[in-house]
Every structure is written in structure tokens, then in C-alpha cells.
Amino acid sequence: MSEKLTRTQQKNLERLGGVNPADEMFSRRQFATQVGGYAAVAGAAVGAGLLLRDQWGMEGVKPPPPVRLPSFAIKDLPSSTPSVVVVRSTPKPSTDNREHDMEVREKQAFDMVKAALTEMGGVEKFIKKGDVVVIKPNVAFDKNPDLAATTQPDTLAAVVKLCKDAGARKVIVADNPINNPESCFFKTKVGDAALKAGAELMMPQDSYFEQLYVGGETITGTWRMFYRPFREATKVIGISPVKDHNLCKATVTMKNWYGLLGNPRNQFHQNIHGIISDFALMIKPTLVIADGRKLLMRNGPTGGSLNDVKQSDTIVVGTEGTAVDSWCVTRLLDKQRHEIIYLDKIIQRGLGNDWRPQWTKEVNLA
Amino acid sequence: MVKIRRAYEVLFLGLFLFFLVITDLRYLKGWPVSIFLEATPLVAVSTALTTHTIYRNLVWGLVIIAITMMLGRVWCNWMCPFGILHHFFGWIGNRRNTKQLIEINRYKKIYAIKYYILAAMLAMAALWMIPTAWDSPGKIISAYNGQMPKVVDGSRWIVDANGKREPWKVAPSTPIPQGFTLLERSGPDRVFGAIGQGIGAAAEEHKAKKSTLQIGLLDPIALTVRSMTTSVLPTVHMASEGIYTEPREYWQAWVVGLIFIGFLVANWFIPRFFCRAICPLGALLGVFSRFALWRIDRDPVRCTDCDLCLKSCEGASDPHKDLRKSECFVCLNCIEECPHDALTFRFLPRKASEITYPEIGRRQLMLAGIFGLMFFPMTRLSGAVKKNFNRAVIRPPGSVAEDEFLRRCIKCDQCIRVCPTNVLQPALFEAGLEGLWTPIMISKMGWCELNCTLCSQVCPTGAIREISIAEKLGVGPFESKGPVKTGTAFYNQGRCLPWAMDTSCVVCEEVCPVSPKAIFTRNVEVTDRWGATLQLKRPFIDPVKCIGCGICEHECPVKDDPAVYVTAIGESRDKNRSLLLGLVEENAQDLVSV
Numbered sequence: 011m012s013e014k015l016t017r018t019q020q021k022n023l024e025r026l027g028g029v030n031p032a033d034e035m036f037s038r039r040q041f042a043t044q045v046g047g048y049a050a051v052a053g054a055a056v057g058a059g060l061l062l063r064d065q066w067g068m069e070g071v072k073p074p075p076p077v078r079l080p081s082f083a084i085k086d087l088p089s090s091t092p093s094v095v096v097v098r099s100t101p102k103p104s105t106d107n108r109e110h111d112m113e114v115r116e117k118q119a120f121d122m123v124k125a126a127l128t129e130m131g132g133v134e135k136f137i138k139k140g141d142v143v144v145i146k147p148n149v150a151f152d153k154n155p156d157l158a159a160t161t162q163p164d165t166l167a168a169v170v171k172l173c174k175d176a177g178a179r180k181v182i183v184a185d186n187p188i189n190n191p192e193s194c195f196f197k198t199k200v201g202d203a204a205l206k207a208g209a210e211l212m213m214p215q216d217s218y219f220e221q222l223y224v225g226g227e228t229i230t231g232t233w234r235m236f237y238r239p240f241r242e243a244t245k246v247i248g249i250s251p252v253k254d255h256n257l258c259k260a261t262v263t264m265k266n267w268y269g270l271l272g273n274p275r276n277q278f279h280q281n282i283h284g285i286i287s288d289f290a291l292m293i294k295p296t297l298v299i300a301d302g303r304k305l306l307m308r309n310g311p312t313g314g315s316l317n318d319v320k321q322s323d324t325i326v327v328g329t330e331g332t333a334v335d336s337w338c339v340t341r342l343l344d345k346q347r348h349e350i351i352y353l354d355k356i357i358q359r360g361l362g363n364d365w366r367p368q369w370t371k372e373v374n375l376a
Numbered sequence: 377m378v379k380i381r382r383a384y385e386v387l388f389l390g391l392f393l394f395f396l397v398i399t400d401l402r403y404l405k406g407w408p409v410s411i412f413l414e415a416t417p418l419v420a421v422s423t424a425l426t427t428h429t430i431y432r433n434l435v436w437g438l439v440i441i442a443i444t445m446m447l448g449r450v451w452c453n454w455m456c457p458f459g460i461l462h463h464f465f466g467w468i469g470n471r472r473n474t475k476q477l478i479e480i481n482r483y484k485k486i487y488a489i490k491y492y493i494l495a496a497m498l499a500m501a502a503l504w505m506i507p508t509a510w511d512s513p514g515k516i517i518s519a520y521n522g523q524m525p526k527v528v529d530g531s532r533w534i535v536d537a538n539g540k541r542e543p544w545k546v547a548p549s550t551p552i553p554q555g556f557t558l559l560e561r562s563g564p565d566r567v568f569g570a571i572g573q574g575i576g577a578a579a580e581e582h583k584a585k586k587s588t589l590q591i592g593l594l595d596p597i598a599l600t601v602r603s604m605t606t607s608v609l610p611t612v613h614m615a616s617e618g619i620y621t622e623p624r625e626y627w628q629a630w631v632v633g634l635i636f637i638g639f640l641v642a643n644w645f646i647p648r649f650f651c652r653a654i655c656p657l658g659a660l661l662g663v664f665s666r667f668a669l670w671r672i673d674r675d676p677v678r679c680t681d682c683d684l685c686l687k688s689c690e691g692a693s694d695p696h697k698d699l700r701k702s703e704c705f706v707c708l709n710c711i712e713e714c715p716h717d718a719l720t721f722r723f724l725p726r727k728a729s730e731i732t733y734p735e736i737g738r739r740q741l742m743l744a745g746i747f748g749l750m751f752f753p754m755t756r757l758s759g760a761v762k763k764n765f766n767r768a769v770i771r772p773p774g775s776v777a778e779d780e781f782l783r784r785c786i787k788c789d790q791c792i793r794v795c796p797t798n799v800l801q802p803a804l805f806e807a808g809l810e811g812l813w814t815p816i817m818i819s820k821m822g823w824c825e826l827n828c829t830l831c832s833q834v835c836p837t838g839a840i841r842e843i844s845i846a847e848k849l850g851v852g853p854f855e856s857k858g859p860v861k862t863g864t865a866f867y868n869q870g871r872c873l874p875w876a877m878d879t880s881c882v883v884c885e886e887v888c889p890v891s892p893k894a895i896f897t898r899n900v901e902v903t904d905r906w907g908a909t910l911q912l913k914r915p916f917i918d919p920v921k922c923i924g925c926g927i928c929e930h931e932c933p934v935k936d937d938p939a940v941y942v943t944a945i946g947e948s949r950d951k952n953r954s955l956l957l958g959l960v961e962e963n964a965q966d967l968v969s970v
Contacts, residue, residue, distance in 0.1 A: 071780050
């Protein structure tokens, strides 16, 4: 400080002990920390920025890669295995004891499913020890099972038990119903039956859906699908009711897979036969079971009146959904085969085979 | 020095206004008209939080951050057009004497508000971090065990003949490219790989639907562009008739204008009120300015404590004692004002004579963060984005799906500025509170010009991604995808002249720009009220062809409540808003977040 200081400034200098701290140059240490710190942080910021930089513009919104479903069908079945097994049982008359009736019906369901599988070579042919089995019932509506709009709970329980007995590690029961999922699983009694039989329930959540590649006729690319249950699945069984449908005329095992689609699936009503035929491409289940013990003959797919329900005590099990459906619509729903356009579509596309007497076994239980 | 700064101020404000005026079909050419919007670091930082990317030119923001880390908040008084306007307005409105000026320019506690605003807005952009944190450990473990999908670098994109990148289409004939899993690695490579992959996968899974971008409400550039576009320029045009060819009207723009004027007039009561107390960008730069290598330094011997340096201090950074580094705008006025040359702009002055960090209360900061985290879900879950989306929220062509849109749009309204027909309008609450001042198309105001994609070209953040005319029209390489649809037109037959009033019309059919026309007619023969026979053409919509441009609604002679009107359903940016099955797969954007 060479120039002359005013009196105030001289006082300042004295107060500071004769040394002006502002005259000091920065230390080497300060230079190193500050300039080094600057270089490090600025470099990190710019580097991170360039790393995140989206030159093309839409990296941030690229879709996740689509998932695919492997085939769950059993490959080495003997050629003598029937592709459709029909099990009929004598009707069980109802008594005043409701609990007793339920037990009887549960046993009936178990015996019927078991008989069908025995005819196909036994449960062991299909379910191995350690398998994770996904069961897809149809619980689309929150209705009492007696109204026959949904899968019968005792049939589902029978299948769960058979899988568990065969050594399945886990059985997951999953559906994406039209009505509220909690109500549906609760009121169709399918939820309780599944839990009681030792299965897990999986209700749809937003994060459980993934883009599934189908590459079919109606879903030409991908569609949002209730994929989570299939992540660890090794076997898949569809259990559907046998019922009338206002648009596609019949809901059996093929239409059942509709319940795996995410929204806006209601658009598929603009091409219902196309979408159902796509299911034959989308999923190859281990087994399908048409639960024809109660049939919804009219006013489908919701029903709502016992007058629309017909007792039939028939269960159809098969490896070929198209054949099972074809058998059910003519023999159980009293419909003309040609009314069911989606079955013809599946067959035309070479994705399934129609029912043939030589591949069909019929069993009658007492 | 101050003269140089003034020159810069004139230069940058002039440049800003120049770009603002030429954001117009007639003058646009190739000018980088969105450069100011792209240069604000707040946009880069907050969109990086919401989208996990930095969109194209937003990297300019990093340059500003690097400059700030070297020289301090020079942006605020040298480059920021809003800051310069505040400077100018404060100067106009100044009626204080020296003593009053010194008092008004002392630091006040309320100047910390901007940091809380910033914290709240960044928290809104960062809610996804919570589920990501929950989810990461599990993801890291499964990555370590090789259960993650294989890493396939770059293979999800293919480059077509024009060099444009397209999402990799999964076709039955193309096998899924093979990648690698971490099982093939060992040691720390596998551990760090798993941590990176796990956190990355968790963040990727949770980024959608879990954040919103609200910095645009107060980002100074977005605020200025928005105010200029929707209220100042139309006003100037009314006086000068020199801005547009057709006068523009903007829906409820007075709200935007009033806020703008309010902030400018606030300078007369507290100089630089917006910059000192409100500006979230200033707060962000204030945080980064702690690294600044140069700053104002006071010589404690020469200083006679006259406080004259405060007389024209812009930032209220207390240069008369230990400098508040985070508040200083580097206007350099204090150096000029000091009668004893005690102040200098120095390289690495003593650490002891500065207040390095902004003075913020931890409790308040936490409260602001919690407010941001809580308030975003409340607005999002009010239903305007998903379940109860408004039919009037018709976004311009090229817009990304609504959730992604709200994570990108900074409400700068640059798209509205460039739109040649006035159809783009600042939404009020149509798109929910989150969508305040985001662009929507109001067809009574204008229509979406068929061969125009200007809005997609000027969007600084990719809320409207850049599309070509070919992509918009669905021709050439986009033939299989079909045109970009913004909505679908419907008839209100009770108001339509040929439908309800036995009068010939079909202006809508005439103006329908697509080929073949989306509006077609059926000839009918009716008996009118006097018994005579009338031939009428009654119009119908072909929803497959309709792109939602809205020119039919705009030209409908039933002006007040047009007999043909467009609603958002059928827009191709989101599968969930599609209408026709046939169009879903072909037309639905591949670029929607799921």
C-alpha cells in the first residue's frame, strides 16, 4: 500500500495490526483447492450432462423392450394322448344341508378333473415337481358362481389341489376382470377357494403390466398384458366357464385369455374374432379346462338370472383350446358351429385344430 | 467495467427481443430462436431430473453453470433478459435519495425464499427417487445374480437410410440381439456393474408418472417468453399493428400479463424483487456460485464504512462487509461507487471475507421439499391426466404422451409464439393445475395448419418432439404409421345446418385438408315445411381419416358453439386415448412412456 492513507484508513490499518489482509496473495493451497475444486465439479457437471445428453431427442421416451411368452405346452406327450377329454358326472341332488352339498360338489369337481387327467396320462405328465403354475380363471364379473358367468370355485380348487399334490412349488391364480378385481375374486368365491386350496392370488396392478409382443392379425405389434404372473411361470392352465356371449357368441377357453389384456382393450370389440384368434398365437397353455358344470345359455357374458343357467355336470379338459371350445359350443351351448367365427379363423390361420372324435375321450362318472 | 456490462445488457436484451420477434413463419429461417430457453440451466437440471436425459441443446445450460462456477452469477445481470428488464424498470422507477438507496439495498431475510421455491420445484421433479430407493436393493441383487434382462447396447434402435434413428421393431424374422449378463463377470466389476444396473433399472421403471416439471412457472426465461408471447406482443400489435399480419388473441392471457407487470412494478418497492427473492434460476446459480474463482472483494483498510457501495448494489449481496457470494449479480456497480477504491473484482480473494453459502434455514428447506413431494401427487391424482382427462386438452402434433409431456413442458409458450394460426393457446386449468399455461389447441381461435410443424421445431425440451411434415402427414417412410392425430371431430347434428335446419352448407367438407377427405356427405331428399322437396348434403366424419386439425370447427358458420367440433379422443400420442382398433397398432406412437 504505497499511496497516502486517510486518517480513517490508518485507523483501520492499526486495528488490523498493521497488516492489510487484502494485500496477501492467495496461498498455493487455496489455489489448489479452489481451482481444483472448480475444475473437478465443473468437469463432473459438464461430463454428467454430456452423458445424459439426448442428441436424438427422444431417448427419454423410448419404449421398454417388449416381453414374449414362451410356450407352456408339454412337448413330449405320447401321440395316443387325447386332445379333448369330456367327463360327465351324474347330477348331485341338493339337500337341505348346504354345507354337505358344497362338500359333495367339491368332491365331484375333484373327481372329474382327476378322471380327465388320468385319461390323458396322469397329472404327473403335466405338472412336475417344482413347477410354478399360473391358473387363469374367468372372474370377469362380481357375480355369485351359481349364475354361471364365472369359473366355478370348486373346479378351480380341484385343479389347485391336483397341482400341489403333483409337487408344484407355487400356484398363482390371476385374472384382470372387467369389474373391480377385489369384488370379482371375492364374490365369485374363486379368491377364497384358491387361497384355501393353497394358491396365491395375484390381482392386477398398473406395474404388473408389460408390453407383450404378439405380432398377430389384430395385435400386429405389442399390447399391454398382465405379465407379472408369467414372469416365473413354468406351466399355465386356463379354467373358463362355458357361456353365451353377446358379440362373439360363446365364451369358452379361447375367449378366457382376453382377461390377460390391459387397457384400452375394449377397442378389441371392433374386431372380436380377430383378437380371439390372436390368442392362439399369443399363448400356448399347458392345459385348458372348460368348466361346464353350470352353463350360461343366454344373456351372456354377464348373465344374472338363474333362468339362464343350465345344470350340466360336464367338464372338458384338453391341450387344444380350439378343439375344446368347438366341442363345448355344439354339445353344451346348443349353438351352431359356424356361428363361432373365431374358431374358423384360428383353424384357417393354422393356429389350432378342430375337435375330432378320434382324439376325444368321453368318461362318465357315477 | 460498468459500461461494458451495460453494453452486454443491451446486447442480450436486444438479442432476446430480436429472437422473440422473428419467432414467426415469415422470418424464422434457421435462427436459433429458442437459445435463451435452452441456455437456462434450471431447465437442463430439472428436465434431467424428470426425464433422465438432457434434451439436445439444453446442454447450453451446462455452459452457463460452468461460467457461474467461475465468475459467479454473471448470468443475472449480464445475460438474463428478465434480469435486465428488472434492472431497467428499477432504474425508471427510482425516486430514492442516496441514503434510502443504501437502506433498500441491504440484504433481507426474505431473499432466501427463492431457495425454498427451488427446493419445492425440484422435489416435485424428484418423487421417483423414493420408489427407486425402495426398489434398488432388490434390483441390485437380481442384477448380481444375472436375473436382469440382458444388456444390449444400442441395439434397440435402428438407423434408416436417412440417418434417422427409429425404435427397433420386433419382427418375427429378426432375432432378439444377444447381450450379456453380469454372471459372465467377476469381482468388483460384477458388484459395481450390479449396483449401476440395479439402480438404473429401478430409476427407469419408476421415472414415469412420478414427477412433474413446474419450474417453468417461475423460470425467468420461460416466464418472459410466455408473458411476451401471450400478452405483451399482442398488446404491442394493437398499438403498432407491426407484429403480426392478423391480430392474436390468447385465452385468459391477462393473468400472465398481470403477473409479468406485477413483477416489473415490484422493482419500485424492492429493487430486483423477483431476482433477489423469487427467481429459482437465481437460486440454482446462487448454489453453484460458491465455487466462483473471482468475486468482489473489499479492502478492509481502504474501506471507510461509508456504505456507498450499497447505493446501486443490484443483488443485495452486502459488499460493504463480508460479501454474500451467492447473492452477488456481479453487476460491478459497487466498484464504481466506492470513493476509496476499496472494492475490486479479484481472483481467489480470502475465504475469510466472504459468506460462501446462501443463508437458508434447514427447517424451511425441508418444509419446502416436503411440500413439493406432497403437492405433486395431490395435483396429479386430481384426475386431469389419466382417468378424467379433459376433452379440450388437444395437444399440438408431435406432443409426447401426457405424463411425459408434463415432465417436459416448461410453459414457455414458444410453440404458441410460432403458431401461425393462433390455434395454440395457453391452458388455464383445462389440463389440471400442473398443466397451467401449457399449449392446447382451441379450434375456435384457429386450426392446425396441415403442412406446418413449427411448434415441434422450436420446443426447447421435446415436450413437442421434432417431427417432419412427412411424419405429420404419414407419408413416405411414415406411410405405415399413418398421420399424427391430435383428436377427432364430431358432429352436433342439432346445430348443423343441413342436419337440423334444411339448409345447405358443408363448409366443413370443403376445408377438410386431408386426402381423401375425412368429412364426406350423404345426399338426402327431404320435404321442407312448405311441402317442397329439398336436396341436401349431410356431412359425416370418417374417424380413420380425421386428424383432429380443427379447421372444420374453425370454419363452421355456427360460430359460438360449432356444429362440428374436435375433442382429444383418438390422438395418436397415447394408446390409451386411441379410438379405433385399426389405428391403434399402426398409428400409436412408439414413443410413449409406459
